[in-house]
Amino acid sequence: MADLAQAAQRAHPLQTGHAGVGSVSVALADNATRVSLRARPDAVAALSKALGLSLPLKPKTTTSQGNRAALWIGPDEWLLLDVDGSSLVADLAKVKVLHSAVDVSHRNVGIVVSGKGADAVVNGGCPQDLSLGAFPVGAASRTVLGKIEIVLWRTAEDTFRVECWRSFSGYAYSFLQESARDVAV
């Protein structure tokens, strides 16, 4: 019993970072422009033209052009991401067909989970099948992480972008760091 107590490493509850412990890094993404876009099928062509990319129509898929990306969220809903200060909102303001575009740049916080085993780190709190067959590079989906809702986007084989609401970001960040520690063990 005493041996066990000595062998187990006690983690401080406020401990952050895990440099040198594992292969997966959990880092804050750069600030970004984000738009929640809702539109009916007949508006998709005009919106795609204004955005300079084809809005994805298949579930769990994304399309991108340069830094700009469109994530399929639902049959009439997309999350658009672009670099901070982009013309995303202005581009959409020019579209005359009926749609709803809400600037949610500051509602969300992005967290990038990358490195070998990143899928296992996300799976620490996300119940979706993240194998490459089921969730390939470029796949994106709204889902859950622990107690909160997130949007998950696989940007590379070993890299995920987690988008969560600002007030949940502390929870998401700590959760993913703790999960990264567990995976490292």
Add this chain to the structure above:
Amino acid sequence: MLLIKCPYCEEERPELEFRNAGEAHLVRSPAISEQSDEDFAAFLYFRQNPKGLQFERWRHIHGCGRFFNAVRDSVSDKFLTVYKAGEPRPDVETLLNPETVSDAEPAKKRAPRAKKGEL
């Protein structure tokens, strides 16, 4: 974990992404002011809640956000089918005895269907 197929996402997803939204195919009368209190109470409050197959609404709230309908066995938790909101109620007998069925899973092995009046 229970896997539920979303007809909009076209694949099975973990149950944590879903919320049950009660009995399906409840139609609100277009003239509720002409309805008796009993009839309105029946629409608003009283539900079948059968032991066996039931038609339910579900919402893929932490996914695509859409409501859809499902036929689920409340005893075994098995989903017989899911279908998009607005689509007609599927025929349960056809679901239980599809003509093209292989003999792998005989229908009689499934939980019995709730009989009328057996709530």
